[in-house]
Amino acid sequence: MKPDKRVISLSHGSGGRLMYELIQNLYLKYLGNKFLNKLTDACVLDLTSKQVVFSTDSFVVKPLFFPDSDIGELAIAGTVNDLLMLGANPKYISLSLIIQENFPFISLEKIIKSIAKASNKAGVLVVTGDTKVVDSNACDGIFINTSGIGVKLPQARLGFENIKQEDCLLINGSIGQHGLSIISARENLKFNVKSDCQSLEGLIIPALKEFKSDIHFLRDPTRGGLATTLNEICLGAHCCVIIDEAKIPLSETIQYSCEVLGFDPLYLANEGKAVFVVDKRIVNQLLKFLRKKSLGKNASIIGKIKDFKQAKVVAQTSVGSSRLIDMRDGDPLPRIC
């Protein structure tokens, strides 16, 4: 069989016949459903509730394909997770592509297949979309935007305003995987690190249904890593967060690789993790609950809300000292998601 050497041309983004064919032969083939099939520039949805959650994210990750995942899965998991973090059951996704002229058709097909697989797994439908093609020096490969609508779970009561003194903080597993996997793939390093990129509906929805308003706040520590999420919590709730560094799950490979490369794993991006801020009464039950799920088998209680006197994050180290965990000005790794 001859290799598929077709490429995307400017005309595929023109609104003309080639674009129509791209929609028919690629998007509808893999993602088709009763909404998308209508081929209108928007879609009509019948929601099951008037209370919804709405989110958007653009993905510019480099490289497009990385160990165990790619930009397609990332674009679905990222937006699905953002909806989950506000207590919604993710339902509908919009997909908007900006593609560089001469981008291989076969790579686009691989990405669309990956989007189809990830949407299917997360139980969401891609219901509307858009494609733009730009000249070859105007964009690097492909950028993907997904926006999402989820239906709010009636049990969920999440927000900075619900965070209370002595609330406990948990995370569902080892940090730094996504960030390290990207840098490893980008720089051709030989670290054996897979991205944790995955959607968390199988963990978050059951937890919210079980523990309801005792879960006070959720956030996924993506860009900027766990350290940034902890700082956002302390700034958003104006509270002091105390972290027990030894309790933060960290695989040996990540720890070793970070030491070699000089990265602090606290600032490395994750794409399949959630930080829970919960009532201390239920924290041990929740820990047990999470550890029974594959997505939470390495869950750990990592700290607590000390008080509301000062907005800061303090880490207690294993040797008994303590240090401030700051929000950094920049990121050691651009284009991580």
Add this chain to the structure above:
Amino acid sequence: MKPDKRVISLSHGSGGRLMYELIQNLYLKYLGNKFLNKLTDACVLDLTSKQVVFSTDSFVVKPLFFPDSDIGELAIAGTVNDLLMLGANPKYISLSLIIQENFPFISLEKIIKSIAKASNKAGVLVVTGDTKVVDSNACDGIFINTSGIGVKLPQARLGFENIKQEDCLLINGSIGQHGLSIISARENLKFNVKSDCQSLEGLIIPALKEFKSDIHFLRDPTRGGLATTLNEICLGAHCCVIIDEAKIPLSETIQYSCEVLGFDPLYLANEGKAVFVVDKRIVNQLLKFLRKKSLGKNASIIGKIKDFKQAKVVAQTSVGSSRLIDMRDGDPLPRIC
């Protein structure tokens, strides 16, 4: 006063402190509202109905600033109009930016101001967002994605399936303005053409409330122009569309400029136009109704649905002959929106 020479750096997209400052000092300053101010990665919305319309569009227009408008206004008007075309009252917008490193802060501020003005005019709120910054050779200036949620007007009954034999086609004004304005700005030509870029809520919502289910279909002839929209109608409803070319509103400037440049105005993009397919019983009333509004003062009845035997668009020319209006393979003007 010194000129503002600040530029966007990779760190502004890192999830760290500089990004936090960008959100506070730019996005919240101009776009702030009770949803956006919460600084969560998504937002909770209380809709007034369970029937909603959802749409997405990415904007890669070049140049970013063009006569009478810019990418900011375009990003709002484009998504608002897509929602309107499916019979929704546009309500909530997500805003996702991909910005090139070293992009001038002053240009970003100008665009955000323009987004604020256009949202305000259209009565929509920017409720959630995302910013990515990429290295300077990975993107050309700034790309903007907007997705939108609108609440379906109970009066609206729009869709290909509602198009009937002898339905009439109308357009609300002169074609080709946006396309020609962009090419003129891009190539530094001296044609005095302003973009028609604007949101159409002031025209579409009153028309749907007045004429209800007698309006069978709406579409905005953007990329690919009026010719492409007519072809989408004939393909979507599998019908034959007859157009009276002499009735298509076309300003003298556009006609002259197109002759000079060798463009067919039927294929030039519009950003403030809508094609109406309506019951013939109400077409004259609707025409009068549209002409009373500033957005429809040059409205015209341009053709009708002949039959459902063959999917094609036929134009009757002023000299009595007829020609097929095809969907083109490509676009004479990439990066038009």
